[in-house]
Amino acid sequence: MTLSSVERRCPIVGVGALLFRADGAVLIGHRIKKGEPASWCLPGGHVDARESFEGAALREIAEETGIVGARRAAAFVLALALEADRTQMTVGVAARVDDAVAATREPEIFDRWIWARLDDLPGPLFPASAALLDAWRGRPAAPGWALYAMTDPISQPQE
Structure with missing residues (x-):
């Protein structure tokens, strides 16, 4: 059985930024x-067409906080919400x-x-932010989430 376009909900692709200060x-x-x-919640939002994950994160940081000039932006994980009503x-x-x-x-x-230490974050955390923070800390995914580490295939050894 196939779903009509009315029944099918568009997937959501977003970014969440872990913006670290020097300390x-x-x-x-x-x-x-x-x-x-x-x-x-971490700064973040939807990825626009023709935008990289890194570009979307830097744009969202600027839009939500006014902070510009962040550097060394790099995607590190994809978090998939397994219990959402559409692909998220x-x-x-x-x-x-x-x-x-x-x-x-x-x-x-x-x-x-606020600026907070990773070991002293306030709560409750927004679910997607919690998933990203779990990934950053090397913790397993919370129930209802799957985490996929991202690597740069260009810098990986060739087989």
Whole structure:
């Protein structure tokens, strides 16, 4: 049986950014989006057409926090939500910034941004952010998530 286009829901492809400051702290925002429970979330959002994961992460960081000039952005994991009502994947991108102050540029979605140590993050975490942070820390995926490590095939040894 095939689904009609009305029954079929478009997949969601997003990014979440682990933006690290020079002292090792990561940027995380208090998400207060209407219709959702409040949670703590990494900067991120949808990947636009013709945009790389790294480009999407840097754009979302700038749009949500006003921080520009992050460097060494690199995708490190794909997190797949297994219990969503449609295909939903989020790619984790790590980037660095020397020092920055985050502004609240989307107050209807985030009411504040903080820098926090990975071992002292506030909660509860937004589910996709939790999955990316688990991957970064080398922890197994939480129930309902699958994590796929990303590697650069160009720099891998040839067989």
